[in-house]
Amino acid sequence: MSRRGGGPRPTRAGGPFAGSVLALSLWALVAHNSGSGWVQALGCLLAGFVVVGLFGPALAVSRLRVTVESNPSEGTEGLGVRVVLGISAPGAVRGRPPCGGPTVTGEGDLELQVVPDRRGAIEHLELDVSSASPFGLLWWHKTVRVALPRPLWVAPTPGAPDAAFVSSGTPRGGLEVARHRDGALGEPRGVRPYAAGDPRRLVHWPATAHRGELMVREAERPDAAVPHLRVALLDDGPAGDAAARRALGTLLELLGRSSPVMVSTLERDGPRTEPVYGPADARRRMARAVAATGR
Secondary structure, X not given: OEEEOOOOEEEOOHHHHHHHHHHHHHHHHHHHHHOOHHHHHHHHHHHHHHHHHHHHHHHHHHHOOEEXXXXXXXXXXXXXXXXXXXEEEEEEEEEOOOEEOOOEEEEEEEEEEEEEOOOEEEEXXXXXXXXXXXXXXXXXXXXXXXXXXEEEEEEOOOOOOOHHHHHHOOXXXXXXXXXXXXXXXXXXXXXXXXXXXXXXXXXXXXXXXHHOOXXXXXXXXXXXXXXXXXXXXXXXXXXXXXXXXXXXXHHHHHHHHOOOEEEEEEXXXXXXXXXXXXXXXXXXXXXHOOOHHHO
16 A cells, blocks of 8 residues: 655756757747647647656556555665555656665566665655656656555665674673584484574485475483674664674674574564574574564
8 A cells, every 4th residue: 555755746857847948939939920820739649648648647646556565574784675566547656765676667577676774673664756747858756655465674785793792792782692612513303394594414315305495403401502692782873783684694603603502582572482493593593683672
């Protein structure tokens, strides 16, 4: 569903308006000097076409409707994701910050690539929609705010892990990592179905062949054998985004040594402490993390 973000406005109107006035003035001068009725009648017809060409797109844009038909549930800041739009008439659409992207033109279902510039949940898109219908003489545009069918959770890009966190567990800058031990400790417990984010090295191929679905090994682990990352974001602005990038980099470093890693974050629904088994799960958790003041 789309909502209007203000009335239509012309785009770079100076040139088309000046050119139209000049052309009509010259035609009027020729018609006056010639005295021919057909020249004057043709001039009136031309003036009508110019008026429609200049102001008709304003009506077209005001009646134009945009909806989001589908969108992915996950993305990464700085990387484009494809959103399918439904547009009710021919026009051009471009995303506005925090989701920019190239302009797409057409009618019906269009694929728009949006590029989130920061992490977090995106539930609406700000779009610039424009049209030059029917004659292409002047473009008019307006801004609309369109709801997404489902939230788009944008993960941060991984930052540089801090070796001090991994080796010593020193709390600093909103992160705290318990002292790391070998994640291979513990007796085998069995196998379980594969979950998104599980590392490939845990796949149990005999059980996979027997069950007909991807299975992974699972082991009993003492609590002390599992690294525990606690993330407390300072805010939901630039400082919090920087901390989330550093936390993700640290978490990926820990996952490279051991899986799973216990992660404690604060989300919209409250505190969450659960194991993370792979990079996809790690990005998902950092996308959903919020600061205590942002709930």
